[in-house]
Amino acid sequence: MEEELKWIQEVLTGNKQAYSHIIDKYKNLLYATVLRMTKNPQIAQDLVQEAFIKVYHQLGKFDHKGSFSSWIYRVTINHCMDEFRKKSYQLKQVQINEERVEDSNHPEIILLKKEKSRQLERLISTLPEDERLIILLRYVNELSYEEISELVEVPLSGVRNKLHRAKKKMRETINREGGYFYELSEGR
Structure with a gap:
């Protein structure tokens, strides 16, 4: 958590390269979650990329009240749910690998x-x-x-x-x- 807070501070102070650490840490976990929701690798990949852009722009809103991992999951899932509503996607059945x-x-x-x-x-x-x-x-x-x-x-x-x-x-x-x-x- 301390490492994540350091990365967040660096990003907020202008070091955009520090965001790559956050992406590296969460990209597979978020992709796996979104893939299970969409059951479509391309849509999941697009949604995760969009979510990371949204997280980047909302990073200053992270209030440190809960864990960063919960916050980034929430932003990602909320983004997906918004997109599902916009595009009338249906959550599809979970696919067990x-x-x-x-x-x-x-x-x-x-x-x-x-x-x-x-x-x-x-x-x-x-x-x-x-x-x-x-x-x-x-x-x-x-x-x-x-x-x-x-x-x-x-x-x-x-x-x-x-x-x-x-x-x-x-x-x-x-x-x-x-x-x-x-x-x-x-x-x-």
Whole structure:
């Protein structure tokens, strides 16, 4: 955090090169988040570039009350949501990266893991947009409840409630349709 504050100060005092450090630190994390929202690499790349421009111009508005990472996520997600509304994009289902599936030489294991990923992707895609976003931020981006609350500007209790409701809906779908997710179907 101290390093980020140093970079922010340098940018604000005219050293535009210091902004490259911020971009390097956050470009992959922001791209992964936006890609999961859009499910389109080109659109995700464009939105992240636009978000970095917006962050640059709003850097003076960072108030140091929360973490910089939460702030930059919030600016990026707000930018994306604005663009979705403008261009009538729909948040598409989350895509689980199948290359991240554990390597195993046994074809049946690979097939089962891919099927489980597809089922999870489908389950998440059935959730309302706000719950889907909170699930992604919590379990894909591994943000804390506090960071999510700050990012989506929902009280902490609201984040917990939305997360609980989303998992409950996923459990109900599993119980109704069957599936691989023992941990969800058993209410864990």
